[in-house]
Amino acid sequence: MIFFLVLGSLVILIASIGLLKMPDIYLRMSASTIAATFGVATMLVGVALFFADAGVALHILGLIILLILTVPVGAHTMGRSAYIAGLPMWKKTRHDALKNKYITEIDRFAPAGTKGENDSSEGNSQNKEEDAV
Amino acid sequence: MMIETLIYYFILPVLSLAMLLIFIRVIKGPSLMDRVVALDLLVIVSIALLSAYAVLFDKKVMINIALVLALITFLSTVGFTYYYIKGKREKDDFDIN
Numbered sequence: 001m002i003f004f005l006v007l008g009s010l011v012i013l014i015a016s017i018g019l020l021k022m023p024d025i026y027l028r029m030s031a032s033t034i035a036a037t038f039g040v041a042t043m044l045v046g047v048a049l050f051f052a053d054a055g056v057a058l059h060i061l062g063l064i065i066l067l068i069l070t071v072p073v074g075a076h077t078m079g080r081s082a083y084i085a086g087l088p089m090w091k092k093t094r095h096d097a098l099k100n101k102y103i104t105e106i107d108r109f110a111p112a113g114t115k116g117e118n119d120s121s122e123g124n125s126q127n128k129e130e131d132a133v
Numbered sequence: 134m135m136i137e138t139l140i141y142y143f144i145l146p147v148l149s150l151a152m153l154l155i156f157i158r159v160i161k162g163p164s165l166m167d168r169v170v171a172l173d174l175l176v177i178v179s180i181a182l183l184s185a186y187a188v189l190f191d192k193k194v195m196i197n198i199a200l201v202l203a204l205i206t207f208l209s210t211v212g213f214t215y216y217y218i219k220g221k222r223e224k225d226d227f228d229i230n
Contacts, residue, residue, distance in 0.1 A: 055193075
């Protein structure tokens with residue numbers, strides 16, 4: 001019980017540090033979502049062991065299932081809207097799996113890089129030149 | 134008695150520090166989506182805080198409040214992202230024309 005509560009609070013602290021220190025919105029979202037879901041689920045298991053009651057354990061089971069189902073969906077919608085809005089990626093990002101899947105805001109306004117987003121617009125501008133040729 | 138001491142002196146300060154760091158990201162965040170991510174994480178940390186208070190005061194009702202918060206944060210996140218994209222598209226079209 002004490003172990004679960006301490007582990008969950010420490011994991012939530014790690015999630016908040018990751019939210020503060022990561023260089024990019026996508027990395028921030030990844031760190032915060034994964035760690036926070038795991039931390040809250042661990043703390044709720046500790047609470048269920050503290051009460052030792054079937055009703056409370058059922059409520060907590062429903063809450064954990066709800067969190068595991070909804071938090072990744074919320075993170076997916078946030079990442080998708082951030083990608084469509086054309087928020088800049090980290091400079092050292094090597095692979096962009098969604099490169100031609102969406103019409104982003106950078107693609108809609110040529111030439112690329114005019115909105116001060118030089119870090120992310122490099123791959124998109126290359127694609128645009130290939131399409132023009 | 135021991136678990137109350139643990140919660141007072143370890144778990145509540147750790148969760149408060151986490152909320153403080155998230156508030157720094159809310160204030161600092163360069164774009165609007167950073168603030169949305171930070172507020173989403175803030176609600177999740179408040180769920181953990183409610184569970185800690187449920188152990189501290191020996192109240193089972195706090196779990197129900199956490200359940201309601203978990204429902205509301207999903208709806209608010211999805212609705213906010215939907216209208217963020219929609220509003221951005223409409224505003225940019227208006228600017229072009």
